[in-house]
Amino acid sequence: MVFTPQHDQMDCGPACLSMVASLHGKKYSLQYLREKCFLTKDGVSLLGISEAAKKIGFNPIATRLTLEELVSLAEPCILHWNQNHFVVLQKVKNQHVTNQRTFRIADPGFGYITIDEGSFKKSWLSENTEGIALYLDPTEQFYKVEAIQSDGLSIKYFLDYLKPYKRQILQLLLLLLTGSGIALLLPVLMKNLIDLGVSPKNMGMVKLILMAQLALFVGSLTIEIFRNWIVLYVGARINISLVSDFMKKLLKLPMGFFETKMMGDFNQRIQDNERIEAFLTSQSLLTFFSVITLSAFLVILCYYDLTILLVYAVLTGISIIWFYYFLYKRSILDYLRFRQRSENQENIYEIFSGVTEMKLNQVEDMKRKGLKQNLLKLFEINLKILKLEQVQLSGFEFINQTKNIVVTFLAATYVINGNMSMGELLSVSFIIGQMNAPVSQLVTFFRSFQDAKLSLERLNEVQNHPEEEQVDQKPLGLTGKHLPIGEMPGVKLSDLFFQYGASSSPFVLKEINLLFPEGTTTAIVGASGSGKTTLMKLLLKFYEPTHGEVCFNNVNLTMVSASSLRRNCGVVMQDGFIFADTIERNIATSDELIDYTRLWNAIRIANLQEFIESLPLREKTKVGAVGNGISGGQKQRLLIARAVYKNPRYILLDEATSALDAANEKIIHQNLTEFFLGRTVIVIAHRLSTVKNADNIIVLKDGQVVEQGNHSTLVSKKAEYFSLIKNQLELGN
Numbered sequence: 001m002v003f004t005p006q007h008d009q010m011d012c013g014p015a016c017l018s019m020v021a022s023l024h025g026k027k028y029s030l031q032y033l034r035e036k037c038f039l040t041k042d043g044v045s046l047l048g049i050s051e052a053a054k055k056i057g058f059n060p061i062a063t064r065l066t067l068e069e070l071v072s073l074a075e076p077c078i079l080h081w082n083q084n085h086f087v088v089l090q091k092v093k094n095q096h097v098t099n100q101r102t103f104r105i106a107d108p109g110f111g112y113i114t115i116d117e118g119s120f121k122k123s124w125l126s127e128n129t130e131g132i133a134l135y136l137d138p139t140e141q142f143y144k145v146e147a148i149q150s151d152g153l154s155i156k157y158f159l160d161y162l163k164p165y166k167r168q169i170l171q172l173l174l175l176l177l178t179g180s181g182i183a184l185l186l187p188v189l190m191k192n193l194i195d196l197g198v199s200p201k202n203m204g205m206v207k208l209i210l211m212a213q214l215a216l217f218v219g220s221l222t223i224e225i226f227r228n229w230i231v232l233y234v235g236a237r238i239n240i241s242l243v244s245d246f247m248k249k250l251l252k253l254p255m256g257f258f259e260t261k262m263m264g265d266f267n268q269r270i271q272d273n274e275r276i277e278a279f280l281t282s283q284s285l286l287t288f289f290s291v292i293t294l295s296a297f298l299v300i301l302c303y304y305d306l307t308i309l310l311v312y313a314v315l316t317g318i319s320i321i322w323f324y325y326f327l328y329k330r331s332i333l334d335y336l337r338f339r340q341r342s343e344n345q346e347n348i349y350e351i352f353s354g355v356t357e358m359k360l361n362q363v364e365d366m367k368r369k370g371l372k373q374n375l376l377k378l379f380e381i382n383l384k385i386l387k388l389e390q391v392q393l394s395g396f397e398f399i400n401q402t403k404n405i406v407v408t409f410l411a412a413t414y415v416i417n418g419n420m421s422m423g424e425l426l427s428v429s430f431i432i433g434q435m436n437a438p439v440s441q442l443v444t445f446f447r448s449f450q451d452a453k454l455s456l457e458r459l460n461e462v463q464n465h466p467e468e469e470q471v472d473q474k475p476l477g478l479t480g481k482h483l484p485i486g487e488m489p490g491v492k493l494s495d496l497f498f499q500y501g502a503s504s505s506p507f508v509l510k511e512i513n514l515l516f517p518e519g520t521t522t523a524i525v526g527a528s529g530s531g532k533t534t535l536m537k538l539l540l541k542f543y544e545p546t547h548g549e550v551c552f553n554n555v556n557l558t559m560v561s562a563s564s565l566r567r568n569c570g571v572v573m574q575d576g577f578i579f580a581d582t583i584e585r586n587i588a589t590s591d592e593l594i595d596y597t598r599l600w601n602a603i604r605i606a607n608l609q610e611f612i613e614s615l616p617l618r619e620k621t622k623v624g625a626v627g628n629g630i631s632g633g634q635k636q637r638l639l640i641a642r643a644v645y646k647n648p649r650y651i652l653l654d655e656a657t658s659a660l661d662a663a664n665e666k667i668i669h670q671n672l673t674e675f676f677l678g679r680t681v682i683v684i685a686h687r688l689s690t691v692k693n694a695d696n697i698i699v700l701k702d703g704q705v706v707e708q709g710n711h712s713t714l715v716s717k718k719a720e721y722f723s724l725i726k727n728q729l730e731l732g733n
């Protein structure tokens with residue numbers, strides 16, 4: 001089985017599927033399986049994995065089993081883990097000596113891990129005696145279908161970033177080469193100090209050699225200073241370009257990409273860029289020179305004596321094996337620590353985000369005690385890790401010291417037997433001491449190489465993701481000139497169906513056929529969850545319809561550039577966002593140079609003058625995360641002003657005035673009615689006052705249009721709209 005690490009927090013399902021597919025000889029890209037699994041911010045469900053598995057030719061069987069049943073089946077399968085994660089069970093082993101069972105698990109968030117029955121039960125069993133497992137049987141289709149792999153982002157992409165710094169890199173190479181030269185000269189000087197200076201009692205020679213040593217020391221210090229400076233300069237500049245290019249690409253991706261990612265996933269990708277930059281600029285170069293220095297030292301040792309070289313190589317090999325053996329032993333503890341840490345982080349996050357409810361319901365003590373228990377568990381695991389680390393490090397040091405003693409013993413024997421000079425003995429000890437650093441540099445290099453590979457895969461996903469804007473897309477046509485004769489200009493939805501997620505998930509919008517005529521105001525009403533916001537997001541091209549089409553003046557939205565569409569739409573979303581900036585910058589987001597006439601007009605329409613004039617810094621006052629707190633109603637008015645400032649052709653408002661008091665709403669309503677003239681307006685609202693003057697009112701129920709018409713016709717029909725306004729739209733009788 002090829003281990004597939006998850007790239008993001010929610011990727012465990014697709015990663016498990018990819019591992020099981022690799023067991024049957026097919027390597028699918030994580031990106032492809034992620035799309036097939038219909039990932040959301042909550043991760044993927046067992047149903048999502050089963051559907052994706054079916055698509056690549058597996059016959060999935062999800063079942064609830066007892067531990068004994070799972071063991072008797074003895075087949076690799078995907079397990080639901082800790083109620084919030086998926087892992088692959090590779091095999092169950094019976095330890096003959098202890099007669100205990102161990103379980104080999106591939107956890108995409110961590111790696112391979114073998115755990116005992118107790119830990120396994122704790123993580124897998126969800127209802128005391130049973131847990132959930134998904135078995136995947138490959139059908140004939142599985143072998144016929146060609147596995148989809150993504151084009152790898154090659155390291156060449158990153159090497160291109162080094163190009164502008166050719167001169168600095170050349171300087172760095174020269175400096176490192178000189179540094180290696182100095183490192184090689186030092187043992188030679190030491191040998192001569194003893195053999196040509198101390199032994200023949202030649203003080204002049206001693207002084208000369210010590211002066212040379214001092215000069216070399218000053219030289220290597222200067223090299224170190226320049227080297228650090230160049231690495232920092234080049235590294236930082238490359239990092240800036242990498243992160244800025246990465247953000248540019250990221251922001252061109254469609255909304256769907258962001259919907260499946262958490263904040264931490266984006267932070268991780270910024271760190272990935274830094275990791276690759278560090279790998280290229282410092283790790284690789286340093287390792288390259290470590291290899292050169294190490295080889296030169298080995299040649300000198302070989303020149304002095306082959307036996308010494310062999311002893312050195314064997315003992316170094318043993319110390320590396322020891323190091324890796326303990327790394328393997330530590331993996332189970334690291335795994336427990338990793339899970340415990342994430343549990344603690346969730347606890348802390350919950351405490352801070354739910355502090356209001358905690359205080360209201362007096363659960364502070366319970367939550368605090370829970371966190372303390374978890375911290376104690378983490379402490380115990382850390383203690384175990386410390387013990388293991390101590391054994392690991394002591395053993396490693398012991399082997400290293402033994403190496404020094406054995407080599408010195410050998411060299412001393414040669415000196416006593418007259419086969420080696422005293423100077424050569426000192427020089428050999430010096431070399432052995434100096435070789436530790438390049439060896440550990442090589443060991444860490446292989447580990448950071450693995451990390452860099454994973455980072456590369458993660459960045460690859462962003463680089464290879466199709467952008468929202470396609471080259472063949474056109475700007476939004478603003479006239480209905482090219483419309484067929486008899487067709488009204490406006491926004492038209494034909495036979496539109498939409499579902500979030502997998503093909504088995506319910507349709508949120510069904511069979512929608514609608515026209516929003518140019519220059520009119522349409523209101524959309526319906527119970528909560530009936531699909532109003534979703535409809536609006538489809539008009540804004542946040543999602544593609546599952547079936548059917550959205551046309552603006554007869555041009556299918558798939559052919560229209562998303563940024564051009566949004567430039568022409570003034571939108572207030574339910575969860576609109578206020579940037580941490582001044583009020584004027586929050587309103588005039590679309591212009592670099594603010595048009596103050598338009599700004600003050602927008603402020604007037606949104607009835608914000610009084611509020612702004614009451615502030616000492618007026619429109620220059622900072623709001624959002626870094627500034628003054630603003631009320632829900634003020635936030636909505638700012639968002640309305642932002643939409644108005646754009647002077648758009650289309651206006652879409654989703655519950656834009658829901659937090660306003662009656663007086664404010666009335667004024668804004670009057671102002672907006674005037675502003676709406678000649679524009680195409682779509683308003684979602686629950687309040688009767690907002691919808692009753694619309695040219696057309698559309699009633700949505702369970703994702704379908706059940707009624708439409710103006711207020712008086714719909715009221716007289718006494719059907720859906722009537723009962724809605726009776727129940728929800730604050731109207732009695």
Ligand SMILES: Nc1ncnc2c1ncn2[C@@H]1O[C@H](COP(=O)(O)OP(=O)(O)OP(=O)(O)O)[C@@H](O)[C@H]1O
Nearest residue numbers: 040500501508526527528529530531532533534535
């Ligand atoms: N990102 C999403 N992923 C999956 N399902 C979603 C998503 N957003 C909304 N839904 C589901 O789609 C349905 C319609 O949601 P929508 O937000 O469009 O309703 P609404 O009519 O605007 O409701 P409200 O009046 O409460 O805002 C709901 O059942 C909701 O759970």
